[in-house]
Amino acid sequence: MLPxxxxxxxxxxxxxxxxxxxxxxxGVLIVLLALCxxxxxxxxxxxxxxxxxxxxxxxxxxxxxxxxxxxAKKFSMMVEHMTGLSNMSNDLEILRQENDKLRQWYDxxxxxxxxxxxxxxxVNLAEMPQSNxxxxxxxxxxxxxxxxxxxxxxxxxxxxSPDSIAMTGNGVIGRTMMVSKxxxxxxxxxxxTSRIPVVIENSRHRGMLAGDNSPxxxxxxxxxxxxxxxxxxxxxxxxxxxxxxxxxxGVVVSVHPGNVRIQPFADLRRLDFVQLIDFGRGALLKExxxxxxxxxxxxxxxxxxxxx
Amino acid sequence: xxxxxxxxxxxxxxxxxxPFLTVVxxxxxxxxxxxxxxxxxxxxxxxxIGVAYWSLIRPSSMSIMTVFVLGLLTDIxxxxxFGLHAFVFILVQHxxxxxxxxxxxxxxxxxxxxxxxxxxxxxxxxxxxxxxxxQGSASYVSGLTGAALSWACMPLVHLILNQLNHxxxxxxxxxx
Numbered sequence: 081m082l083p084x085x086x087x088x089x090x091x092x093x094x095x096x097x098x099x100x101x102x103x104x105x106x107g108v109l110i111v112l113l114a115l116c117x118x119x120x121x122x123x124x125x126x127x128x129x130x131x132x133x134x135x136x137x138x139x140x141x142x143x144x145x146x147x148x149x150x151x152a153k154k155f156s157m158m159v160e161h162m163t164g165l166s167n168m169s170n171d172l173e174i175l176r177q178e179n180d181k182l183r184q185w186y187d188x189x190x191x192x193x194x195x196x197x198x199x200x201x202x203v204n205l206a207e208m209p210q211s212n213x214x215x216x217x218x219x220x221x222x223x224x225x226x227x228x229x230x231x232x233x234x235x236x237x238x239x240x241s242p243d244s245i246a247m248t249g250n251g252v253i254g255r256t257m258m259v260s261k262x263x264x265x266x267x268x269x270x271x272x273t274s275r276i277p278v279v280i281e282n283s284r285h286r287g288m289l290a291g292d293n294s295p296x297x298x299x300x301x302x303x304x305x306x307x308x309x310x311x312x313x314x315x316x317x318x319x320x321x322x323x324x325x326x327x328x329x330g331v332v333v334s335v336h337p338g339n340v341r342i343q344p345f346a347d348l349r350r351l352d353f354v355q356l357i358d359f360g361r362g363a364l365l366k367e368x369x370x371x372x373x374x375x376x377x378x379x380x381x382x383x384x385x386x387x388x
Numbered sequence: 389x390x391x392x393x394x395x396x397x398x399x400x401x402x403x404x405x406x407p408f409l410t411v412v413x414x415x416x417x418x419x420x421x422x423x424x425x426x427x428x429x430x431x432x433x434x435x436x437i438g439v440a441y442w443s444l445i446r447p448s449s450m451s452i453m454t455v456f457v458l459g460l461l462t463d464i465x466x467x468x469x470f471g472l473h474a475f476v477f478i479l480v481q482h483x484x485x486x487x488x489x490x491x492x493x494x495x496x497x498x499x500x501x502x503x504x505x506x507x508x509x510x511x512x513x514x515x516x517x518x519x520x521x522x523q524g525s526a527s528y529v530s531g532l533t534g535a536a537l538s539w540a541c542m543p544l545v546h547l548i549l550n551q552l553n554h555x556x557x558x559x560x561x562x563x564x
Binding site: 220227230 | 416417419420421452453456459460461464465466467468469470471472474475478479482517521
């Protein structure tokens with residue numbers, strides 16, 4: 081076996097010297113740039129492979145990222161704590177008022193739940209499949225300029241379903257894109273490829289919430305006669321795909337002809353913990369597709385990219 | 389293994405891998421969740437500071453092949469098509485390699501201005517490539533916040549890497 085010094089020299093020769101010797105300085109540059117373009121094309125043509133490589137990498141980096149994320153989060157919280165001290169008394173008063181309101185809403189919700197249960201049994205309405213939820217911590221997030229996704233530290237080992245919806249206490253934030261052994265890639269609703277069928281709470285106008293990598297996604301395909309006003313709540317319609325109906329998504333914040341924007345209820349900048357909930361709709365859809373067949377002959381499984 | 393061969397091994401390890409590992413650390417830092425607005429996220433421009441610094445100061449530790457690998461790792465971590473950052477990092481390394489004579493010996497302010505130009509060009513290329521390969525899903529202007537932030541952070545990263553370089557210098561002396 082070569083002594084360490086020679087091993088290092090051999091590695092350097094293999095890594096740096098021989099490519100230059102064979103192709104020349106400019107040749108190596110051109111070959112590597114061409115390789116980059118080929119890899120780019122390949123990863124666009126075969127996104128599933130790219131996602132698999134990414135998921136496998138994040139599986140390996142899971143512990144390292146968790147270790148790095150904890151002090152970073154604590155530092156952010158410390159800065160927020162310091163800057164928030166002056167507003168503490170005001171915040172406390174607001175929280176008290178909100179708490180009083182929430183107590184009233186809680187009682188009302190209990191009454192409605194009981195009423196709903198008895199009405200459902202009266203009309204013999206089919207029960208929705210039970211949901212399966214996994215709460216998990218965010219360990220990584222995308223660069224933001226080109227993509228809006230997060231990685232959470234729960235995967236197949238914690239029985240995360242690939243048909244899960246990602247939510248916080250405030251509302252929907254996206255859906256799972258790829259589940260690996262110990263991590264899951266979540267596509268946020270602000271991503272340019274995200275599409276969610278939604279309904280406006282009061283008017284019941286249906287539309288499609290389309291992300292465009294901006295903080296406020298756009299509401300598309302509303303009926304021509306739809307009148308939308310600022311402040312209206314937007315919920316999932318459950319028309320297609322994995323999203324169960326009635327999940328809170330956001331509120332309308334700007335209305336211009338052909339451009340209705342919503343602000344998600346969940347604060348996507350402060351995602352510490354998220355819930356991955358499988359409402360069982362993926363299984364239902366597959367069952368329906370098997371029963372009724374698919375007109376296009378495909379398996380019916382969406383690719384994930386932009387799937388509602 | 390004799391004492392001198394152990395020393396040589398450790399020395400080689402530090403000289404070759406510490407710059408590489410610092411860039412890997414910068415790459416991992418791009419993925420850490422923060423409370424910054426998402427448009428202000430720098431993505432691959434963090435590790436680019438490291439690539440630019442080591443390409444200038446220790447070109448032997450930041451060869452074009454190493455830069456290619458670091459670029460691919462950045463692509464994996466940054467959720468963009470593979471090869472995007474690798475392409476830009478290779479161009480950055482090549483530019484600095486060609487301009488080393490000019491940059492070496494210049495004051496920090498010249499380096500800072502140089503980095504501003506480099507970051508802007510790199511960001512524009514990143515944006516152009518992403519426009520081609522990702523159906524123009526990104527907004528050029530909103531992403532500029534990230535480029536400006538990387539430029540603003542560059543002195544801090546430069547200072548840390550400079551201190552690290554002084555430590556590496558201690559191992560760069562020939563072993564007696």
